[in-house]
Amino acid sequence: MSAQAAVSGVPSAVSSPVLDRINPVTKLGAALLLSLMLVLSIDWVSAAVALVAELVLFACARIPFGALARRSAPILIAAPLAGLTTLLYGRLSGEIFWEFGLIRISEGSIDLAIATVLRVLAVGFPAVLLFITIDPTDLADGLAQIVRLPSRFVLGALAGLRLVGLFIDDWRALSLARRARGIADEGGALGRVRRFGGQAFALLVLSIRRGSKLATAMEARAFGSPIRRSWARESTVGWRDAALLVIAFAVAALAIGVAVAVGSWNFVLG
Template structure:
């Protein structure tokens, strides 16, 4: 990718996202979660991903956050402070905290992986984290095949309807699982036949460098994570 964040090393982006996510998981403070969400939204233009594409990929996160919010409002514990009254319902701090935390947990990885090419990720993991090439290549294959699952699921449901069979979600998901296992077995056999499972030292086709701009990405992640921890204790 040609954007600023897209040109950064995949390992740097992965580490930054992991650090921020780990910090957010430790707190339910809405202010801390809002800080993470606001900061990442400001950085969104640097990803170079169109807003329409981000919305198409990210709407499940928003839907999940809304579901958790409604569930907590209706059935959650009543010992949390009330922050607002809407349509006769008490909106409590824990409901807001759970919803915002889900967004703050999902957004770092979502934005980072939107700017990471699977091949760059595999090369970076091998070069900088000394990950086993066998694992890195397997992860690369999984990333490449993941987008096919949605199309595979749609085709399974259409095929069942064409045969006059009830296209239930459970049976369709089971068919998708069977198809994914078969595809994985064929892919593993093909990769072994091409020497991907060969022992010994391996060479890399593209050298990856970890520069100071990549270190800056990690530093930004650590700074944001530290801010979350400080807000957590400051508001305790």
């Protein structure tokens, strides 16, 4: 029987009329396929073409804009930071526009910085935006039934994932409890750092205790049995899954083809 996790707390997946009927394993495979083909080159043309195609596809999938903005925030922050680092300390070539100590900005570093930003976005968006439509339980069903991963590993990972939401609630409860005791607003900046360490340790102790209880409960219900188990929900793939993989390959092939055609292809192992 498929494991409905013994605890709850993971936010529900974002609904998309187009992607909801596609197997989570297929979504994972499409994201990996597109990412692997994009990391073969560091050039802005292939990354830009892939990024534009991805945005068009996600718009067609009718994923809510608010969900995209929230879930993509880490990518939107990391991409400019990676580009800035590359701009200041990247490859030197062509004319040097400005230098100060170890910092040198040249034509080559500018091109590489632009390519880095677009590449991070093009690689990160498929992973983030496809995963926000995946329900953890559905993914566990697919990994166990289609990929044939060990059920004990899959169910343990699912149970651990569902504890993440509870950690957030526990952290909020600890903060409120400390504030009720009058120890949340004293000591200035140093006091806040000290309280953060103490609260983090308390959360660690609480999570270890909860994890031990969950492991014992799952073992008592034979989740660790070596006998092949049955599943309550069958995980299958169909023509929609094949279409998604074809689309992912087509986007990657288009990006690579345009980059090769304009002469900007820069194979990373070359």
